[in-house]
Amino acid sequence: MTTPAQATPRQNMKTGIRKTVAIATLALALVACALLMAWKLSRVPQGTVTTAALSPDGRIRAVLVELPRPLDRNFEIRLEATGDASPQVRTIFSSPDEGRPIGSERFVWSQDSRWLLLVGKHFFTRQDAHLASGEHLYFLYDLNSGEARCNSSQQDTLPPFQIDDLKGIGFGRQLGRLKEPGDTANQVRTHERDEIPRPGQGTD
Secondary structure: OOOOOOOOHHHHHHHHHHHHHHHHHHHHHHHHHHHHHHHHHHOOOOOEEEEEEEOOOOOEEEEEEEOOOOOOEOEEEEEEEOOOOOOOEEEEEEOOOEOOOOOOOEEEEOOOOOEEEEEEOOOOEOOOOEEOOOOEEEEEEEOOOOOEEEOEOOOOOOOOOOHHHHOOOOOOOOOOOEOOOOOOHHHHHHHHHHHOOOOOOOOO
16 A cells, blocks of 8 residues: 655645635625725715705705615605705705605605705604604604604604693694594594695695
């Protein structure tokens, strides 16, 4: 029985060189992939506006901007001053992870343009923050004081608010009312039909 011949130092050196080249090639490929990914991310639009509303006095535009996230849903609420040639934009809220699908959200302005409210049907909110329409009271902002409130169950930085906090603000009939315990599905649809204005219908 013959024993395998032992590798010579020259053969060992060639093997080591091949391994080094293979490792270096893999490292370069990983770096190239990372650079390509960074380049692609740099070309992603910095958010997509999914809903917007102009204040009744025409001076401020509220926009909801969906941020480019691969998994979670996050968005910002921004205010744009419309009077200047170069509108000033400021972010007043950055959301925690929120629910999908996107598209049910809407802004509601008070009639004096002081208060901004965001409602929607797919937010994670407190159970007592639901309207008869199925919408959730999510975010409330006072433009005069800069005070913000949020009913998201995903955050505890901002204080929550209730329907009673909205009384006297002047949202008119745009909100309907809270869904109350004992409401049947038919009652909820009736309240929604009677209390929430249809497109083209004015507010009180």
